[in-house]
Amino acid sequence: MDWGMRNRIARFIKPETGRTVMLAVDHGYFLGPTSGLENARETIAPLLPYTDSLMCTRGVLRTSVDPKTPTPVVLRVSGGPSVLKELSNEEITTSMEDALRLNVCGVGMSIFVGAEFEKQTLTNLGKLVSEGEKIGMPVLAITAVGKEMGRDLRFLGLACRIAAEYGAHCVKTYYCEGFDQLVASCPVPVVIAGGKKTPEKEALELAANAVNEGAAGVDMGRNIWQSEWPVAMIQAIRAVVHEKKSVKEAWDLFESLRKATKGKKVKGVAATPDF
Ligand code: R5P
Numbered sequence: 001m002d003w004g005m006r007n008r009i010a011r012f013i014k015p016e017t018g019r020t021v022m023l024a025v026d027h028g029y030f031l032g033p034t035s036g037l038e039n040a041r042e043t044i045a046p047l048l049p050y051t052d053s054l055m056c057t058r059g060v061l062r063t064s065v066d067p068k069t070p071t072p073v074v075l076r077v078s079g080g081p082s083v084l085k086e087l088s089n090e091e092i093t094t095s096m097e098d099a100l101r102l103n104v105c106g107v108g109m110s111i112f113v114g115a116e117f118e119k120q121t122l123t124n125l126g127k128l129v130s131e132g133e134k135i136g137m138p139v140l141a142i143t144a145v146g147k148e149m150g151r152d153l154r155f156l157g158l159a160c161r162i163a164a165e166y167g168a169h170c171v172k173t174y175y176c177e178g179f180d181q182l183v184a185s186c187p188v189p190v191v192i193a194g195g196k197k198t199p200e201k202e203a204l205e206l207a208a209n210a211v212n213e214g215a216a217g218v219d220m221g222r223n224i225w226q227s228e229w230p231v232a233m234i235q236a237i238r239a240v241v242h243e244k245k246s247v248k249e250a251w252d253l254f255e256s257l258r259k260a261t262k263g264k265k266v267k268g269v270a271a272t273p274d275f
Pocket residue numbers: 024025026027028055142193194195196219220221222223
């Protein structure tokens with residue numbers, strides 16, 4: 001692996017801990033104005049100081065993120081269908097040239113193993129990795145789950161291993177029972193998505209279980225910015241991921257930060273389908 005590739009990876013997986021807290025705000029590329037992300041700039045700005053890397057599309061990056069930020073970015077480069085259509089029918093929608101121009105530390109795309117357009121998304125991944133290798137740009141493969149698919153070890157383990165075999169440098173998936181086995185059979189770092197909003201304590205437990213079972217961290221969205229106290233929540237998640245705090249310690253931190261800050265009003269005008 002060349003120096004540029006290793007340097008970019010070190011910008012989002014912190015070498016001090018070997019872990020990462022990525023903030024996922026890429027939901028709008030197929031969901032539109034998701035609850036909590038209606039005004040991306042307002043949501044992102046207070047969270048950036050606590051974020052190891054921001055995961056977003058180029059549209060949100062250009063319009064809603066201050067270019068003076070020191071926080072690195074992993075750019076979502078796949079898309080195609082909206083939530084109204086067959087989600088697996090994705091293509092690469094943002095060029096590697098644009099990723100370079102935007103000075104990002106990685107690109108991310110979804111694969112849909114087991115879905116109608118499985119082959120297309122896997123060949124997308126292979127081609128993206130080949131392009132990334134030429135310029136030292138790491139690729140994060142995201143194991144998307146269709147509504148009809150289980151989020152179990154058999155399925156997620158299959159998808160993660162396939163992503164690594166195609167050359168992904170990092171994989172994002174969901175936590176599942178037997179997660180340590182998934183990590184053991186995936187030769188690249190694995191981060192977890194948070195999934196649908198749950199009570200804050202449950203999200204902290206999810207993050208703790210994942211890192212204790214070998215995850216390199218989280219790429220979390222809704223469980224942070226759909227919280228009434230997103231800034232407190234991301235700091236509590238950091239305590240679990242980087243400082244190896246227990247769920248109780250992180251919950252106590254969350255509570256003390258929460259009490260010291262004003263909650264934000266969660267508007268909840270847009271639908272967030274189950275994914
Ligand atoms: C889908 O749009 C993306 O892959 C999200 O970045 C991913 O699902 C993580 O976000 P959340 O924690 O809200 O599931």
